[in-house]
Amino acid sequence: MDTRQNQRELANRRTSSLATRLFVSATAWVVVILLITGIVLSSVYRAASERAFDRRLNLYLRTLVADVATPDDPPDHQMQSLGEPLFELPLSGWYWQVTRTDGEKPDIRASRSLWDKKLPKLEERGIGLTAAGIRIGYVDGPEGQTLRMVERPVDLGADGKFLVMVAGDASEIFEETRAFDYYLGGTFAALSIVLVLTTIFQVRFGLAPLKRISDSIADIRSGRAERLEGVFPVEIAPLARETNALIDANREIVERARTHVGNLAHAIKTPLSVIVNEASARSGDAFAEKVLEQTHVMRDQVAHHLERASIAARLTIIGTVTEVAPAIDALRRTMEKIHRDRGIVIEVEADMSAKFRGERQDIEEMVGNLVDNACKWAEQRVFIEVLVERAGAAVRAGGEVEPMLRIVVDDDGRGLSPAERAKVSRRGQRLDESKPGSGLGLSIVVDLAALYGGSLTLGTAPIGGLRAELVLPGV
Template structure:
């Protein structure tokens, strides 16, 4: 379970299926191998018993020539030390009283009978014993009572390694067969898992389409156990949209409620002369900037990470470049743009316009003749990172002053227009979107502002 923790459902299903299938196949293989060995040994013993019965039949034959003649036509009993042997002799007989196959070449077969004097006579015994030249034999021994002619013991033996070789061939075939069977089971399990989990993959793609803004709801028909989940997700998306719509309405109402009184105060102060009126007008303008700042921040915080919201970067920057190019045409400031097609960020268009617009506006204020906007895409931990660099050829900014410029209201030069909120707004908006802003020295000696934002996951 620790190995499977954190893995996908498909991986867990496939690995668990392969694990238990392997256990079942191994156990089945061991059982079949044991059963086949028992069957092979039983068949081998039955063959030896057939030979022993033939010998016994010849012993009880009334025909003396048949009793003394050649017995068992199997040629393996004629080959010296072949492992196939038979031996017939009286109970407690000497070696001269025994008859044996030519393959024994003067050797004797071990006895399986108990040495106890009261052992039962007439039984058939089977077991393995060491024979000539240390070879392990499978031995069958049978007692024969011929009445007045005495009691005899018939022994027939065959090599145990033939049983082992047969079982080994069977085990090899079994391993190959079960390996192919296991491979087939693994492939069929993989196909079943992929087919069974396909509705979840389709659901994931539908949710991804909603997050990228390509769809409004989860569409399509799903199996009965997945359809309730899709419906719940649709309800969650609808509820999220309603909450965001209410947040937009509240922010708009608050903006209208505050801006109108402030505009009245500014207008009244403008119609009144004197130092007090100027101070009132200045503070009212500052209040309006602060209200705009916090309203934008509240709006962005409410919309940050919203499902189904993404923005293509290039059209927004092209519109901003055209606007600021017209505004600064009289100052001789040229604005260039380098941005690949199709680059998207997760967030609304207004937020990107706010952040990039503040950076371009700030660069145009300080530039002597050129402003460059460049967009690049990088990968960080399997996530696309969009970097928007805005640089100018102005006087630049000392490193010690850069941290102050990023703070709210931090103005380094009072001769330039503005409230000192531009860069701080960019910092706050970028932070709400999971990005950031860095200030560097440009190649022309001016300031280079690098806005870093997470790219849309569909990229």
């Protein structure tokens, strides 16, 4: 149960990680787009505010230029037709100034609001004339205000040259732009929240079918299901169909491999049986005895390699899981019957949650060889221990943690030296010809374990004899 829960948690974490990446990516794009849009809108609105302000200034400028161009009007009527009270209020931020520039000493006339101050010239700041013959820009006012000013040089020929300037307090532009930015920011913040919530909804429910496929594949690999079941959206349905087709094709390949292995076994064993029968009929003949000896070796070799081929075919099956404790208990009863004449006691201590990621006949083959070997060499006792290790678990290619199954078989026999341990692991090697067997048992275990990605280690048992430690993939 813990392993299944761990697998589902891993699948959920992978799906959550994908959802998180999609959410972060979508949120980042939303923020960037809204930020760029906000900057563009703010700039457009500021430019629009400046144009409206400039139109107002240009209206006053044209009025002043008209007054300058009609010097015949009485002095008390000149420069009095702007119609803006702020030009009369001292230091109000709204000013005009007319300067005659062709004399030895400039003649300056200005609005009452300017008091005894002067306006700076845009020409001196390096601002050039526009196509309309005016200069527009920002300057610092008499009281430290930021002014938006427009100036125009006027050449009246014999009547003189003048520089006409009109300035207004630019705080109107800044305040309007700031108010617009405030409302724009609030609107975009609300829009961002709505978009983020919408993205969360889309990511969560849009990835739900992928999570179901991930859970279903984990169930197939763990042996709890055989196919992807359920109805999937049209975007995901092709993936589910192809996955099921792949599983079916895998099973067909395995079945064909098994059939071929069985046919090969039958084709080879029949001629060998004929050779054995013919040689057995000539008892006492040295040549016949040699043929019988080599035929038995050939049978063992054929059985060994056919078994490996059969196992390799079985290993390609997806989702095969075997309960270990029942298989070990059945082996214990069988071995006790086989060795009952020697009074061997077989003790088992197994984790009931232990599961082997493979077929039952394979784990019975491996553990059966180890227990049979232990019973042959034991004096009185054989001890079998089954452990599930999750702390030192392996990591699969997809990033999933895989528990390891550890099966320890100890006997109280004479044990083996390091050199003898290395020797018995090789195929066909036997230390004592008086013991029954072909010498293939441990080598078969080594080969089987390697095919499953496991290993076999020989050492010294705490009870005095040989310890065989088998490590296999668990569930």
